[in-house]
Amino acid sequence: QVQLVESGGGVVQPGRSLRLSCAASGLIFSSYGMHWVRQAPDKRLEWVAVISYDGTNKYYGDSVKGRFTISRDNSKETLYLHMNSLRTEDTAIYYCAKDRLIVGGTFQFDYWGRGTLVTVSS
Amino acid sequence: DIQMTQSPSSLSVSVGDRVTITCQASQDISNYLNWYQQKPGKAPNLLLYDASNLEAGVPSRFSGSGSGTDFTFTISSLQPEDIATYYCQQYDNLPTFGQGTKLEIK
Numbered sequence: 001q002v003q004l005v006e007s008g009g010g011v012v013q014p015g016r017s018l019r020l021s022c023a024a025s026g027l028i029f030s031s032y033g034m035h036w037v038r039q040a041p042d043k044r045l046e047w048v049a050v051i052s053y054d055g056t057n058k059y060y061g062d063s064v065k066g067r068f069t070i071s072r073d074n075s076k077e078t079l080y081l082h083m084n085s086l087r088t089e090d091t092a093i094y095y096c097a098k099d100r101l102i103v104g105g106t107f108q109f110d111y112w113g114r115g116t117l118v119t120v121s122s
Numbered sequence: 123d124i125q126m127t128q129s130p131s132s133l134s135v136s137v138g139d140r141v142t143i144t145c146q147a148s149q150d151i152s153n154y155l156n157w158y159q160q161k162p163g164k165a166p167n168l169l170l171y172d173a174s175n176l177e178a179g180v181p182s183r184f185s186g187s188g189s190g191t192d193f194t195f196t197i198s199s200l201q202p203e204d205i206a207t208y209y210c211q212q213y214d215n216l217p218t219f220g221q222g223t224k225l226e227i228k
Contacts, residue, residue: 107213
């Protein structure tokens with residue numbers, strides 16, 4: 001059974017940094033592209049970033065480009081999101097999500113974690 | 123960015139109702155559209171991909187259609203466990219979601 005468990009959220013001041021983690025189990029982690037998707041309070045879902053199965057390709061949403069970095073450690077079956085220069089508008093629940101198809105990225109998110117809350121506030 | 127607009131934003135429904143939600147893309151996205159269900163305090167759940175394909179394990183009362191810019195999501199006979207917010211999501215370009223349609227019991 002696929003499980004994705006996020007951690008690392010919390011309260012942080014504007015301008016500071018935070019690193020989120022997503023521990024995966026129940027799947028061949030190294031075979032799937034992985035994503036971060038966030039949801040601000042009472043707002044629509046917003047895709048944040050994707051990393052290919054082998055870590056060679058990464059893409060970002062416009063609102064986080066240049067500030068956030070997605071990475072993965074396939075030996076540890078863990079996905080990361082390094083968030084720098086945080087802004088109040090980055091306050092959201094951050095979900096990691098698995099791509100539906102093996103190897104080839106589809107941007108179809110078939111398994112999600114329960115999310116971790118990031119609050120950016122002074 | 124491709125903008126996704128769902129209609130309606132909320133809907134009062136009764137058990138057994140046929141429910142229809144529409145999603146319009148700001149440009150042609152072929153059939154690169156997914157539908158998700160999200161219950162309060164939970165992560166989203168993939169229901170349909172490529173506009174009309176049912177994800178494994180999803181009940182057949184859920185269906186989808188459309189291509190290009192206009193898409194439809196249907197629940198043929200609403201069940202109590204279907205009360206949730208539904209989102210469309212395009213992936214012709216970097217992914218974007220609709221604003222959601224919240225179903226409420228009448």
